[in-house]
Amino acid sequence: MKKIDGGICAVDGVLAWGLRKEKYGVTVISSPESNVSAVFPSNKVLAAPIIITKKAISNGRISAIVANSGNANCFTGEEGFQNGLKMAQMVSENLQIKLEDVAVASTGVIGRQLSMSIIKQLIDEALIMVENSRDASKKAAEAIMTTDTFSKEFVVQTKLNDGNIVKIGGIAKGSGMIAPNMGTMLCFLVTDVKASPKQLEVALKKAVDKSFNMVVVDGDESTNDMVLIMANGKSGEIDENFQEALEYVCIELAKMIAKDGEGATKFLEVDVNGALSIEDAKCAAKAIVGSSLVKTALFGADPNWGRIVAAVGYSGAMMDENSISITMESEGTGADIVKKGVVKAYAGTNELKIAEEIFSKKEIKITVDIGLGDYTATAYGCDLSYDYVKINSEYTT
Amino acid sequence: MKKIDGGICAVDGVLAWGLRKEKYGVTVISSPESNVSAVFPSNKVLAAPIIITKKAISNGRISAIVANSGNANCFTGEEGFQNGLKMAQMVSENLQIKLEDVAVASTGVIGRQLSMSIIKQLIDEALIMVENSRDASKKAAEAIMTTDTFSKEFVVQTKLNDGNIVKIGGIAKGSGMIAPNMGTMLCFLVTDVKASPKQLEVALKKAVDKSFNMVVVDGDESTNDMVLIMANGKSGEIDENFQEALEYVCIELAKMIAKDGEGATKFLEVDVNGALSIEDAKCAAKAIVGSSLVKTALFGADPNWGRIVAAVGYSGAMMDENSISITMESEGTGADIVKKGVVKAYAGTNELKIAEEIFSKKEIKITVDIGLGDYTATAYGCDLSYDYVKINSEYTT
Numbered sequence: 001m002k003k004i005d006g007g008i009c010a011v012d013g014v015l016a017w018g019l020r021k022e023k024y025g026v027t028v029i030s031s032p033e034s035n036v037s038a039v040f041p042s043n044k045v046l047a048a049p050i051i052i053t054k055k056a057i058s059n060g061r062i063s064a065i066v067a068n069s070g071n072a073n074c075f076t077g078e079e080g081f082q083n084g085l086k087m088a089q090m091v092s093e094n095l096q097i098k099l100e101d102v103a104v105a106s107t108g109v110i111g112r113q114l115s116m117s118i119i120k121q122l123i124d125e126a127l128i129m130v131e132n133s134r135d136a137s138k139k140a141a142e143a144i145m146t147t148d149t150f151s152k153e154f155v156v157q158t159k160l161n162d163g164n165i166v167k168i169g170g171i172a173k174g175s176g177m178i179a180p181n182m183g184t185m186l187c188f189l190v191t192d193v194k195a196s197p198k199q200l201e202v203a204l205k206k207a208v209d210k211s212f213n214m215v216v217v218d219g220d221e222s223t224n225d226m227v228l229i230m231a232n233g234k235s236g237e238i239d240e241n242f243q244e245a246l247e248y249v250c251i252e253l254a255k256m257i258a259k260d261g262e263g264a265t266k267f268l269e270v271d272v273n274g275a276l277s278i279e280d281a282k283c284a285a286k287a288i289v290g291s292s293l294v295k296t297a298l299f300g301a302d303p304n305w306g307r308i309v310a311a312v313g314y315s316g317a318m319m320d321e322n323s324i325s326i327t328m329e330s331e332g333t334g335a336d337i338v339k340k341g342v343v344k345a346y347a348g349t350n351e352l353k354i355a356e357e358i359f360s361k362k363e364i365k366i367t368v369d370i371g372l373g374d375y376t377a378t379a380y381g382c383d384l385s386y387d388y389v390k391i392n393s394e395y396t397t
Numbered sequence: 398m399k400k401i402d403g404g405i406c407a408v409d410g411v412l413a414w415g416l417r418k419e420k421y422g423v424t425v426i427s428s429p430e431s432n433v434s435a436v437f438p439s440n441k442v443l444a445a446p447i448i449i450t451k452k453a454i455s456n457g458r459i460s461a462i463v464a465n466s467g468n469a470n471c472f473t474g475e476e477g478f479q480n481g482l483k484m485a486q487m488v489s490e491n492l493q494i495k496l497e498d499v500a501v502a503s504t505g506v507i508g509r510q511l512s513m514s515i516i517k518q519l520i521d522e523a524l525i526m527v528e529n530s531r532d533a534s535k536k537a538a539e540a541i542m543t544t545d546t547f548s549k550e551f552v553v554q555t556k557l558n559d560g561n562i563v564k565i566g567g568i569a570k571g572s573g574m575i576a577p578n579m580g581t582m583l584c585f586l587v588t589d590v591k592a593s594p595k596q597l598e599v600a601l602k603k604a605v606d607k608s609f610n611m612v613v614v615d616g617d618e619s620t621n622d623m624v625l626i627m628a629n630g631k632s633g634e635i636d637e638n639f640q641e642a643l644e645y646v647c648i649e650l651a652k653m654i655a656k657d658g659e660g661a662t663k664f665l666e667v668d669v670n671g672a673l674s675i676e677d678a679k680c681a682a683k684a685i686v687g688s689s690l691v692k693t694a695l696f697g698a699d700p701n702w703g704r705i706v707a708a709v710g711y712s713g714a715m716m717d718e719n720s721i722s723i724t725m726e727s728e729g730t731g732a733d734i735v736k737k738g739v740v741k742a743y744a745g746t747n748e749l750k751i752a753e754e755i756f757s758k759k760e761i762k763i764t765v766d767i768g769l770g771d772y773t774a775t776a777y778g779c780d781l782s783y784d785y786v787k788i789n790s791e792y793t794t
Contacts, residue, residue, distance in 0.1 A: 045710030045718055075706050075718060075740070110703025111740055292689075293789055300790025306507025309472050313442030321442055321472060343472070343508055386783045392690055393697025 001158035001245050007137020008169035010155045011190045012234050016136045017129040018143025019122055023108070024070035024115070025143035026122035027171075028130055030095060031190050034230035036062045036103070037200035039208045041225040047074035048084040049104040050224065056088070056103045057228075060197030063097040065188055065228065066090075066126075067105035068119055069144050069173065072224045074110045083114045087123060094127040105186050105226045107146055107173065141171040144186055147391055148173050152256040158245040164236025166193045168249050174257035185212060187253055189229040189246075195238035203243050204229050211250035214282070214379040215258045216290035258289075258380035263387030266298050267363045270379045272317075274370040280317035281377035284368065287315030289381030298364065299383035303328065303355035305337045305345065312368060323371030330361035340371060398555035398642050404534020405566035407552045408587045409631050413533045414526040415540025416519055420505070421467040421512070422540035423519035424568075425527055427492060428587050431627035433459045433500070434597035436605045438622040444471030445481040446501040447621065453485070453500045454625075457594030460494040462585055462625065463487075463523075464502035465516055466541050466570070469621045471507045480511045484520060491524040502583050502623045504543055504570065538568040541583055544788055545570050549653040555642040561633025563590045565646050571654035582609060584650055586626040586643075592635035600640055601626050608647035611679070611776040612655045613687035655686075655777035660784030663695050664760045667776045669714075671767040677714035678774035681765065684712030686778030695761065696780035700725065700752035702734045702742065709765060720768030727758035737768060 008014055008029065018027040036057045040050055049067075056062055066087050073080045088102040106114075126143075130136070141151040155169035172187040195203070208227050227250075231238075259267045270288045275281035288294055291311040297304040305326060312319055322341035327334055335354040336344040345351035358364060405411055405426065415424040433454045437447055446464075453459055463484050470477045485499040503511075523540075527533070538548035552566035569584035592600070605624050624647075628635075656664045667685045672678035685691055688708040694701040702723055709716055719738035724731055732751040733741040742748035755761060 041711075043707060043710040044714075044716050045706050072703070075703060075735075077738070077740075109701070110707055111735075112703075112743065292785075296786050296789035299786060302790060304506070306469070306472060306509075309442050310440060310507055313440040314438075317441075319441050338472075338508075341474070343474075346509065384786060384789075386786050388689075389693050389696060389781060389783050389786060392693035393699060 001156055001241070001248065004155050004157050006134055006155055007153045008140065008155065008171055008190050009132045009134065009137040011167045011169045012192050013232050014190045015130045015132050016140035017126040017131065018140040019125055020143055021118055021122055024068060024118050024122060025145065026119065026126050027067045027140045027143040028064065028091060028123065028126040029140060029188055029190065030064045030130060031230040031232050032063045034062060034232040035060055035195060035197045035200055036228065036230050037197055037204045038226055038228040039204060045075060047072050047106055047224045048076060048080040049073055049106045050226065051081065052084045052088060053103040053105065053226065056100050061101065062103050062230065063101040064091050064095055065103040065105065066123060067144050067186060069107050069146050071106060071108040071112055071114050072110045073106040073114055074224055076111070076113055079113055083116055086116065087119065090120065090123045091127065103228060107144065107186055107224050144171065144173040146173060147262050148260050150260055152253055152260070154249050154252045156245045156249055158241050160236040160241050161239045162236040166235040166242055166245070167191060168245050170249050170253050172253040172257060174260050185225050185257055187212065187227040189249065191229065191231045192233065192235035193231050193238050193242050194233040194236060195231050199238050200229055200231055203238065203246055206243065207247045207250040210247055211254035214286065214377070215254045216286055216379065216381045255380055258382050261382035262391045263385040264382030265385050266383040268298055268381045268383070269365045271365065271367045271376065272370065273367065273376045274372055275375040276318045276373035278375045278377065281375040284312045284315045284317040284370065285377045285379035287311040288366065288368065289379045292384055295381065295384035298359060299385045301356065301360040303345070303352070303359045308366065308368065317370065318372060319370050320372065325369040325371060327367045328355050328358045329365050330358040330363060333358060398553055398638070398645065401552050401554050403531055403552055404550045405537065405552065405568055405587050406529045406531065406534040408564045408566045409589050410629050411587045412527045412529050413537035414523040414528065415537040416522055417540055418515055418519055421465060421515050421519060422542065423516065423523050424464045424537045424540040425461065425488060425520065425523040426537060426585055426587065427461045427527060428627040428629050429460045431459060431629040432457055432592060432594050432597055433625065433627050434594055434601045435623055435625040436601060442472060444469050444503055444621040445473060445477040446470055446503045447623065448478065449481045449485060450500040450502065450623065453497050458498065459500050459627065460498040461488050461492055462500040462502065463520060464541050464583060466504050466543050468503060468505040468509055468511050469507045470503040470511050471621055473508070473510055476510055480513055483513065484516065487517065487520045488524065500625060504541065504583055504621050541568065541570040543570060544659050545657050547657055549650055549657070551646050551649045553642045553646055555638050557633040557638050558636045559633040563632040563639055563642070564588060565642050567646050567650050569650040569654060571657050582622050582654055584609065584624040586646065588626065588628045589630065589632040590628050590635050590639050591630040591633060592628050596635050597626055597628055600635065600643055603640065604644045604647040607644055608651035611683065611774065612651045613683055613776065613778045652777055655779050658779035659788045660782040661779030662782050663780040665695060665778045665780070666762045668762065668764045668773065669767065670764065670773045671769055672772040673715045673770035675772045675774065678772040681709045681712045681714040681767065682774045682776035684708040685763065685765065686776045689781055692778065692781035695756060696782045698753065698757040700742070700749070700756045705763065705765065714767065715769060716767050717769065722766040722768060724764045725752050725755045725761065727755040727761050730755060
């Protein structure tokens with residue numbers, strides 16, 4: 001398996017384009033007659049595009065996706081639903097595919113109607129420009145950004161057991177409302193693997209659980225999330241090599257979302273080992289990356305590790321003060337904070353000095369060994385900065 | 398029932414004192430031979446004082462409590478446990494009561510040993526000064542403050558069915574790590590009601606569920622919380638009038654904690670009506686006051702109500718987009734935001750203009766009518782400001 005360049009258009013048969021106007025962006029991706037699977041949020045308020053896309057993918061096959069940023073088209077009633085359908089209709093007519101073969105996604109403010117004149121203009125232009133090129137991939141990734149500060153794309157190729165080379169490309173956007181169980185995030189994956197919708201569903205679910213579901217930015221869960229994979233079957237049969245590559249792409253995109261969390265100045269990776277169950281490992285890891293107190297400590301370069309212990313304690317995971325170990329590391333330097341319940345980094349120790357240095361870096365890894373079992377999980381997050389407050393206190397103004 | 402002045406010493410037989418030195422504060426409250434009940438956090442990491450106090454109250458009776466701020470005495474092993482016992486011992490020897498009749502509480506940084514020379518000095522002095530006076534009550538409330546910006550005390554008296562007048566006084570401290578199911582908060586209540594430990598337990602649990610358990614500041618759950626009530630039995634028998642008064646005191650103290658949330662510039666009260674169950678009402682109300690996105694919107698005076706809908710949607714409460722109604726109000730002015738699923742406050746409307754005005758006030762009430770059932774709950778919170786980040790990014794430095 002290796003990372004390659006080229007964005008989503010590195011995948012054979014994929015066309016894309018994206019462009020922006022005022023607060024809106026539109027991305028169109030075409031991957032004709034692809035098998036499909038997707039993961040949606042569990043929020044009881046679901047945006048119109050989610051409802052449309054759930055129906056579109058129900059027969060396991062789509063040919064294109066149209067997405068807009070700047071407006072979530074959520075809590076917009078029948079008018080919003082009709083607007084979502086119109087977006088799909090424009091794409092289906094232009095690409096001469098069935099209406100129900102177009103998926104729709106939206107991200108942005110909740111509770112406002114789309115400005116359809118701008119949306120229509122953007123979709124029209126995207127459909128004229130859509131092509132298979134490096135530039136097209138980049139534009140598609142850029143047009144779905146909202147408060148993201150950089151566009152997110154990642155592509156790998158790997159050799160399948162049947163000898164074929166398969167490619168998987170993805171674009172994603174973050175970056176607030178990122179909670180356990182996804183957030184206001186969109187991720188579109190394309191691949192040329194041969195796989196049934198059911199096989200894609202199993203593969204995607206497994207990859208999302210290890211990646212996007214392990215990212216926490218602010219703990220708010222969105223109404224509009226979508227991770228969708230289109231597989232056009234031009235390459236070989238799905239196997240474990242594909243699965244490994246898919247997980248790699250999803251984890252890399254998830255890390256980008258964490259790094260680009262609203263106002264983030266630092267990236268945090270938390271490994272939890274030694275848990276009594278996979279659920280314990282996950283909830284402990286997510287409690288740490290999700291803790292406002294850990295996040296502000298990270299922002300302030302203050303290795304206030306007591307907050308890590310407290311987060312594990314309230315996470316719901318089984319734990320014992322006398323078994324827990326905590327280490328911190330960054331750029332090859334590590335510090336033992338707690339070892340089997342014994343505090344190593346107290347005032348005046350070299351460990352605490354190193355921990356302070358580590359917390360002043362841009363990418364920090366915290367490892368917690370619960371010391372009770374064999375299960376592990378990794379979660380991704382970022383710090384909580386003044387800019388998170390700034391961005392979110394002025395969002396609709 | 399009426400609010401009275403005098404602090405906790407308004408209750409007959411109660412002596413108190415509090416004082417500070419450097420980062421530490423110590424409060425001593427004496428209420429001889431009182432029946433007792435307390436509520437503790439569910440965090441699996443429990444501070445030494447919690448373990449000591451759990452044992453102290455196990456026979457339903459204590460005579461005094463000693464509390465310190467500035468250090469949580471948590472994750473401090475055997476040394477921390479012995480230090481907690483020493484605090485109790487100093488009080489028991491001086492007041493000539495049994496060691497197991499002294500409750501201990503601590504709040505502050507986790508994972509550091511107490512500076513016992515300072516603690517000892519403060520307890521010594523508190524025990525010399527302890528008295529029944531207005532000033533003593535105030536000093537007791539002040540000494541348990543950490544990042545609190547004002548001290549919190551509240552006293553009421555009410556007439557019991559048996560004709561006796563009963564008093565209930567409480568002091569509390571917030572103000573970060575305030576989550577559903579309490580936070581880094583301490584609350585000590587004294588009363589002269591006659592009640593068995595079991596009766597106190599039932600009464601306190603009910604009052605805490607409606608008050609401290611409905612406050613969210615940052616969603617982190619503490620290792621050191623304690624709400625403890627001492628009843629010395631000098632007045633009449635416990636009844637529903639006492640219950641009502643106790644709930645009033647707890648709710649008023651809980652509101653003060655929310656108003657004084659770290660960095661808070663605004664107070665938010667959320668009423669949820671029309672839920673299908675009490676659990677639904679509670680989790681919806683707590684999801685709204687706990688949402689980082691609602692909190693930052695509040696700070697920025699941006700009535701981005703879509704975030705309220707999204708929070709109800711992910712709260713776990715049963716809901717339907719077509720049944721929900723949202724109103725906002727402050728200082729006697731109200732605005733209909735959504736009425737049975739229909740948006741009233743969209744761009745250009747008077748409702749949105751009023752909503753903006755309301756969000757610029759200091760105390761805001763949001764009412765959500767889920768429109769499906771008859772259950773209600775109220776939660777209390779505050780905005781998320783730059784100062785929350787500032788306070789918590791520099792906490793141990």
